[in-house]
Amino acid sequence: MRPLWGLCLLFVCLAVVHHPVPSQEKPGGRISGKVVDRETGEAVVGVNIIVEGTTRGTATDIEGKYLITNLSPGVYTLLFSALSYAKMKITDIRVSEGSHHTIDVALTPEAVQVEEVVVEAKAYLSYESALLARRKQAAMISDGVSAEQMKRTPDATSGDALKRLTGISIVDNKFVFVRGVTDRYNQAMLNGTTLASLDAEKKSFSFDMVPANLLENTVVIKSATPDLPGDFTGGLVQMNTLDFPDQLVLRVSVASAYNSLTTGREIFGSKGGTTDWLGIDDGSRQFRDDGSNGIALARSLPNNWAPRAFKAPTNNSFSLAYGGAMERVGAETGQLGFITSASYRSSFQHHDKIINDVAMGRYNSGREDKYSVLLGALANVSYKLDANKVSFKNSYTRSADDQVNMFRSEDLNTNLENMYTVVNWNQRALYSGQLMGEHAFAALGGLSMDWRASLSTSKREEPDRKEVAYYRLLGNTSDPFEAATNKRSWSHFHDRNSTAGIDVTLPVGALKIKSGFNVESRKADYRIRYFNVQADYMGGASSDLTTLPLDRIYDPSHFGPGKFLFQESSRASDSYRASQNLSAGYIMVDAPFRILQEKFRLVGGARLERVTQSLSVPTTLDPGGPVETSELKNSDLLPSANLTYAMNDFTNLRVAYSHSVNRPEFRELAPTLFFDFVKYEIVGGNPNLKRSVAKNYDVRLEVFPDIGELLAVSYFRKEIIDAIEQQLIQTTVRTRSWFNSPKAVNWGWEFEVRKSLSFLGGYFKHFSITGNYTRIFSKVEFTETTGNSERTITRLAYRPMQGQSPYMVNVSLLFVEPTLKTSVNVLYNESGRRLDAVGFLASDIYEEPRGVLDLSISQPLWSGFEVKLTARNITNKEKMLTRDRTLYEQTAMGTTYSLQLSQSF
Numbered sequence: 001m002r003p004l005w006g007l008c009l010l011f012v013c014l015a016v017v018h019h020p021v022p023s024q025e026k027p028g029g030r031i032s033g034k035v036v037d038r039e040t041g042e043a044v045v046g047v048n049i050i051v052e053g054t055t056r057g058t059a060t061d062i063e064g065k066y067l068i069t070n071l072s073p074g075v076y077t078l079l080f081s082a083l084s085y086a087k088m089k090i091t092d093i094r095v096s097e098g099s100h101h102t103i104d105v106a107l108t109p110e111a112v113q114v115e116e117v118v119v120e121a122k123a124y125l126s127y128e129s130a131l132l133a134r135r136k137q138a139a140m141i142s143d144g145v146s147a148e149q150m151k152r153t154p155d156a157t158s159g160d161a162l163k164r165l166t167g168i169s170i171v172d173n174k175f176v177f178v179r180g181v182t183d184r185y186n187q188a189m190l191n192g193t194t195l196a197s198l199d200a201e202k203k204s205f206s207f208d209m210v211p212a213n214l215l216e217n218t219v220v221i222k223s224a225t226p227d228l229p230g231d232f233t234g235g236l237v238q239m240n241t242l243d244f245p246d247q248l249v250l251r252v253s254v255a256s257a258y259n260s261l262t263t264g265r266e267i268f269g270s271k272g273g274t275t276d277w278l279g280i281d282d283g284s285r286q287f288r289d290d291g292s293n294g295i296a297l298a299r300s301l302p303n304n305w306a307p308r309a310f311k312a313p314t315n316n317s318f319s320l321a322y323g324g325a326m327e328r329v330g331a332e333t334g335q336l337g338f339i340t341s342a343s344y345r346s347s348f349q350h351h352d353k354i355i356n357d358v359a360m361g362r363y364n365s366g367r368e369d370k371y372s373v374l375l376g377a378l379a380n381v382s383y384k385l386d387a388n389k390v391s392f393k394n395s396y397t398r399s400a401d402d403q404v405n406m407f408r409s410e411d412l413n414t415n416l417e418n419m420y421t422v423v424n425w426n427q428r429a430l431y432s433g434q435l436m437g438e439h440a441f442a443a444l445g446g447l448s449m450d451w452r453a454s455l456s457t458s459k460r461e462e463p464d465r466k467e468v469a470y471y472r473l474l475g476n477t478s479d480p481f482e483a484a485t486n487k488r489s490w491s492h493f494h495d496r497n498s499t500a501g502i503d504v505t506l507p508v509g510a511l512k513i514k515s516g517f518n519v520e521s522r523k524a525d526y527r528i529r530y531f532n533v534q535a536d537y538m539g540g541a542s543s544d545l546t547t548l549p550l551d552r553i554y555d556p557s558h559f560g561p562g563k564f565l566f567q568e569s570s571r572a573s574d575s576y577r578a579s580q581n582l583s584a585g586y587i588m589v590d591a592p593f594r595i596l597q598e599k600f601r602l603v604g605g606a607r608l609e610r611v612t613q614s615l616s617v618p619t620t621l622d623p624g625g626p627v628e629t630s631e632l633k634n635s636d637l638l639p640s641a642n643l644t645y646a647m648n649d650f651t652n653l654r655v656a657y658s659h660s661v662n663r664p665e666f667r668e669l670a671p672t673l674f675f676d677f678v679k680y681e682i683v684g685g686n687p688n689l690k691r692s693v694a695k696n697y698d699v700r701l702e703v704f705p706d707i708g709e710l711l712a713v714s715y716f717r718k719e720i721i722d723a724i725e726q727q728l729i730q731t732t733v734r735t736r737s738w739f740n741s742p743k744a745v746n747w748g749w750e751f752e753v754r755k756s757l758s759f760l761g762g763y764f765k766h767f768s769i770t771g772n773y774t775r776i777f778s779k780v781e782f783t784e785t786t787g788n789s790e791r792t793i794t795r796l797a798y799r800p801m802q803g804q805s806p807y808m809v810n811v812s813l814l815f816v817e818p819t820l821k822t823s824v825n826v827l828y829n830e831s832g833r834r835l836d837a838v839g840f841l842a843s844d845i846y847e848e849p850r851g852v853l854d855l856s857i858s859q860p861l862w863s864g865f866e867v868k869l870t871a872r873n874i875t876n877k878e879k880m881l882t883r884d885r886t887l888y889e890q891t892a893m894g895t896t897y898s899l900q901l902s903q904s905f
Contacts, residue, residue, distance in 0.1 A: 035107060044060060046440070048081050050079040053077070063389065073095055136652060185662050191239075218237065225640055226606055258896065271304040281427060298533070301488075346372070351894075355889045391436050398427070399429075405422040417475075417481075433455050434454040437451050450503045457497070461493075487569075511591050516585070529570050530568065530569045532566075539561045575617075582609060585607070608636070608637050615687075617672075656698040682736070694720045712751070717745070719744075724740060770810075772809075773810075822858070833846050855869075876892075
């Protein structure tokens, strides 16, 4: 860790050194803000802003933003005017030396009101927080969480933050389930770009990869519009990284955390290298492909089979952010802005675990130890000139998990007692880069154009995974454990996704017509090599050798005739290459209209997507040998419509309908098999999978009673044909795979409230409550066979969708003390009993409800300095899976306490 903290200190020093030295001249005041359309919430470009009584003024840029600098101390009035909008005057703006006022403005279209609007600045400043009403003016149904909200929680990653939203649940701390449908039915985007997959076993994105402190906001879109990707049914998660601030800023934070089950306790990890702390293997685990094989190869590999034991330290993290804007760059009105940020987090976790597989006659108990690293960085730069903006955004995240599983197992089927040890280093890296432009052309009737080109690449490596089993007869405690045939493997997964697209919007009066196209090319490459280690009993291997402890048994000198053999067991089908080429075009109309003076807005149109998925699987192990290729082609026309009825200035009634698709992931199509030693499962693909097609219906009533307040109720229904689900096939070796269910229906209700408790009077105005509740129902058709060989009964039956929770609950009570500015936030999260895996020849497996209570306390001490205390899983609830209401798997989680110090300059 020392090099990292040294790097942190160097970064701070450089930032301070390069911070501009203030001149002796007293700084003038600044006024900045953003101008939006009151009806739609969209930015208004080219608004003229005049400082009344002076020659000073400016105009809004492509984002609707403006900035006026070097104002002498005094009281000012701003005049806002734009074609087709009522004028607005903001009065009583009191500017002092070095002061910075942020005044956001909502202009009213002339078709609604033509009189000049006059507002006092001191009253109008509160409108800035009301821009969360962007959701109110959005074209579609959506939910979101801002950076400010994330700061008030103990959440460290985007996945942690997302679980606070309505209808969202998080599985395995990283996979997002929206409205009860599994992670595979959702899509992830970063700054408008589809993200590459990080997991060869999963279609979905791993949300534990993105540090929360790098995000400006995260929005979950739940109803489709034609300009959005068609491959999402549950939700489209749009993460947006930090944008550059109006003035130079440096933020530094450090944190340390203690876990009640882990910190200070002996845990196990692999024998790694010198760069593990960066999430990078230094080469000590890499496969030595020098042409040797068999015994020669085994003797060249390090004897790192046994994990090492060490005392778990505290979990530590830090983050840095540095950015600002430079004015008058290249032109009088040009502005160059930048933001750079880096974050680092290391954590240690110990879980006591039980797997009670009654159906297979096995009982397992043991531990799961993990050391995790998460490193993130971003560098964004944007140049704005009048009605044009060009941005280059880059983000890079790297994570690594050093995991050791150690179990004792009693197997009634084989009458054996087993000891299992799995040592696995898993490192992942994700880069996302976007070059994009936004342009508005007033001379062309207000036509605007957006374009983008992006690249997203991900790599996942599991170098030198070791799976070891020892066995002896059940009940023969006096006998030593003897080594079984064990495995050593190296795997690599690389996913590359490149996109390009353009969107053009043309206003025709109040109507807007938007059209565009998008092309996407994705390539994936998965490679794995397996090797078996087995005793050469035919050559005379003795029990003196096969009963040695793990740290000695596979010493290089123990390989050879009459000892241990090292044989490759890889199959040609264990690896694959795949590609996906997508082309899409759409046309969309955004039409506000009135019926009997009632305001409506219709956003709708259609999207056409053509996709070709190709999968190539080798038929031999020879490099460059023949391959078996399969191809899946589909063309889908995806209509959508979103109708909003503005019942009054603070109430919307929304109705939405759309078609969407869900395509198989490469891994789900590939016949590649992977054995999970801990769960006794083989995971394999299904080449016969078809893509799913869904019809989506949504209704939402939302009320915004006051600034920052919300009351909403929603109903949704999804009808999915050929729904893709996971199935657990119970044979002598249990297999988990994917299949198409003929028809699935998912429906439910969402309730959300954000409310100040000021109506209770007095001190309660400093309290606010946020809560949401989602109730979900689902029904999947399947054929059920009962009876025996003499009389078999087959009938149509129904069950819940795999992965669906019947309910989700979030409650947050926030208190901000007015004098000391102390912030206290109590949060509760719970998801209902969820179908984890569909059983075949055995019962289904369910994850039981687990209520999690968290606490966050923040205290500013002096200018820019803040202390934050958090506690996660205060009630220390365990994760439990059941089969037939009997314990199947149990994992202890522990309570985590954290202290964070942050300083802004």
